Amino acid sequence: MACAAGRARTFETDEDSALMKLLAIETSCDETSAAVLGSDAGRVTLASCVILSQDIHRVFGGVVPELASRAHLTTLGPVVDQALGEAGARLDDLGAIAVTAGPGLVGALLVGVMYGKSLALRLGVPLIGVHHLEGHLFAPTLEHPDLAPPFIALLVSGGHTLLLDVLAWGQYRLLGATRDDAAGEAFDKVGTLLGLGYPGGPAIERLAVEGAPDRYRFPRPMLNTLADEGPNRFSFSFSGLKTALLHAVRASPDLARDRADLARGFQDAVLAVLVEKAAVAVESRGYSTLVLGGGVACNEALRAAAERRLHDPARVVVASPRLNTDNAAMIGAAGLFRLARGERSGLDLEPGADLPFPGLVADSLLQGSAR
Ligand code: KG4
Ligand code: ZN
Secondary structure (H helix, E strand, O other): OEOOOOOOEEOOOOHHHOOEEEEEEEOOOOEEEEEEEEEEOOEEEEEEEEEEEOHHHHHHOOOOHHHHHHHHHHHHHHHHHHHHHHHOOOHHHEEEEEEEEEOOOHHHHHHHHHHHHHHHHHHOOOEEEEEHHHHHHHHHHHOOOOOOOOEEEEEEOOOOEEEEEEEEOOEEEEEEEEOOOOHHHHHHHHHHHOOOOOOHHHHHHHHHOOOOOOOOOOOOOOHHHHHOOOOOOOOEOOHHHHHHHHHHHHHOOOHHHHHHHHHHHHHHHHHHHHHHHHHHHHHHHOOOEEEEEOHHHHOHHHHHHHHHHOOOOOEEEEOOHHHHOOOHHHHHHHHHHHHHOOOOEOOOOOOOOOOOOOOEOOHHHOOOOOO
16 A cells, blocks of 8 residues: 655755665565655655555464565565556666664564665665664654654654654654563554454554543553652553453453453553653653654554643644554655765665664763753
8 A cells, every 4th residue: 555645854965865766665574665755955755655564464463473574575576666666766766775674573674674785786876774763753754844853752663662852863862661562562462352353553542432431440550650760760661551451351241341441441541651751751851842653653542642731832743644654654764864964784784673773872971861
């Protein structure tokens, strides 16, 4: 399926990234995606974005790594062809290749990285390996070209939950992360507990709309750490909440009757913690922008709760759902930024299942910290 073309974003650029088309590739998990972006003297436009979701994993209730790699192998070529076709571009028009280098499933990443390397070698164009989460961070820039640091970013996906102080593009301070399950992972596991299939997030959101808000009140994990100035102030934890759900499901005499109320109680608990921690981070830094990114940012109730909590002049910026779940357009946006800074990956680029987030600044180097 294709995602909509966005408006232009501008940033400072070096000469050789002016006026060129970039092909971006994303294969970190169960979406095979390719996108073509244009960069004209720093103005970024999205020409095409094709996303193929691997439905096979639904049968197993979660992503099966080996099946994901095999599916990427067979579909990446046609997905790239379609992205080029929709952009009206030929291989020879490409000036650079961006590819997700990690984190993710190593076999799945390997397919994209090998493809990107081969193409860059064949065309003689620069290659840039992109951090998947930095891609999620850049996704909103494709529709909100005016988005500029500093701001707080809450990145919530199936594999990660990160609260970042975005000091500048490429310069980030990690405020907090999950100590166990990621927010999306908790949605997926609770979705399975409630018999909703995989992925659980969208199904829980739909069901929660019908649920009573006060019938189940689950714990708000680690909300109390906000009050102290310790290292866990902005940390998250969702595995205990998942266990609380498991007990509630087992205790329910009629799951069909209680399912929507359970979904509502769970979602309210997760969103309460995410929103409060993100809002306090925005306020304590004196910023006016909160960016929500990653698959869980598709959740309309999350956006609405963040907007209710953060009043004028603070604003909440979220990309449209097609750009929040895994896609190559966001990888291209982050890749163009890195290329514009003169960064290049060598043909020795390797996938990193646990690739560290780039540009993290140590607390000791900062003044006026949020803690
Ligand atoms: O960013 P993403 O597409 O892939 C990863 O990088 O992991 O995120 C996928 C996650 C899944 O856990 C999925 O359940 C969750 O995003 N998700 C949602 C919603 N849509 C997707 N969670 C809550 N509400 C949603 N509407
Ligand atoms: Zn993702």
